[in-house]
Amino acid sequence: MTNITPGECVTPIPDFHLDRTLYTGRPANPAGRPDKEIHTYDLLDKLGIAYQRLDHDPTATIEACRDIDALLNTNICKNLFLRNAQKNSFYLLMIPGHKKFRTAVLSKQIGSARLSFAEPEFMEEYLNITPGSVSVLGLMNDKENCVRLLIDKAILEQDFLGCHPCINTSSLKIRTSDIIEIFLPRINHAYTLVYLPDDQN
Template sequence: MELVNGRPEDTAGRLEKEIRTYDFLDSLGVAYQRIDHEAAMTMEACEEIDKMLDATICKNLFLCNRQETSFYLLMIPGDKKFKTKELSSQIGSARLSFAKDTYMEEFLDITPGSMSVLGLMNDKENRVQLLIDEDVLRGKYIGCHPCINTSSLRLRTEDLLQKIIPAMEHEPIFVKLGTQ
């Protein structure tokens, strides 16, 4: 594994949604570094990758309310515990649970194990509300997948907040978890 600048030179064998992610970042003039690796399905599998990225690595949780009418993408530090009740009270939503994989694919064009804030670029109808735990923003860099879990990106936190999220037109709600 090697940390390289920007998109892959050869895109043969890469999924269209991954290429679309690089096109999106490049169109915004966002600099990023990339590591290609074996599929990383869990936070544990990402440990070596995380060391190379030297960035805040997020758990990205895809949640919904009981009625499956409101959907959320929660960015939380990888080492932080998630408590449904704590988040529910902050966003004024009844009981939250993990959303079905079919919604993840339909709304964000992402499959399980590849969840990423960058998937919001595919949510043109704004069906998913972005939630960001304040601790995610403490580091200079954020690590995430380019909508596929065989690569990982390092983005400047400042670019995520000032360029990427505004371009995706998803106004985040900032939450503070882990206080209870």
Template sequence: MELYKGRPQNIEGRLDREVRVYDLLDSLGIEYLRTDHGHADTMEACNEIDKVLDVLICKNLFLCNRQKTKFYLLMMPGDKPFKTKELSSQINSARLSFASAEAMEEYLDILPGSVSVMGLMNDKENAVTLLVDEDVLKGEYVGCHPCVNTSSLKIKTTDVFDKFLKAVGHTATVVHLTGE
């Protein structure tokens, strides 16, 4: 795997959802490093990418309440275990579960295995609440997919949370997860 600065030179064969991420980041003046790779839809595969990007790839979980009326995108360190009960109590939402692939595509225009904060650019109605574990904010950089799991980006944390989220009309709710 090689590390590149910015968007691919040739976008032929790239999915529209990926190209739209590069277009938005470029229009906002957000610099990023990128690597292309095989499908990375597990944290084990992401660990190899972490080494190339020299950043911890976030675990991104797309969740919903029991009634499927509230949707959440949770960003947390990839090496931290997720405990539903721990998060439920902080957001006052009992019985959290993983949202369906259909809801993921409807709200974020992302397929399973590609969940990323970048998908919030497609949530024009603000139907998805972004939840961020406080440890993610401690890092200088965030690693994420550009809405596909065959590329990964390294972006300054401040650019994601100050510039990107503001541009796409979202805010982050910070949560404290111990994984215990």
């Protein structure tokens, strides 16, 4: 897939509505927004974490994500919710959008074989999210620390990252250091640093 430069103008996607206004902070009118989205803003505000916001239709394609990330001036970050074969270990993997996920590469680093994508019912049970809305912010709902966070080291080299506020009809731009140094400690979640090489085939 062709990569875009952050800030680059992208051709609008047919039938995809994107409010191209970059808002600062939470929406002034919360009407019609789900509680899990509002609770996300509540926590970010309580922690003093600044963020910018775009509102849009559900992001069903990578092209939509590219357009959003271009307006947010961030690089695409893929968030993958994974499980082991026994369905008793769960992982949230954050990797740059241009990298490919290969189970063998990751499994060796974390000592868990036969990784695959977790079913939607586990997303809702542990993170209170639905497919398409996977986000590091969903870990605020994982009170029992059932999900292990895995972050590709390239993510930590970025000043900002883009993520959903537990729903894929908005996207936020947040400073990476605020997620690592403020958000994760507050929700009592550590992370494991991993590396997926750029040259996977």
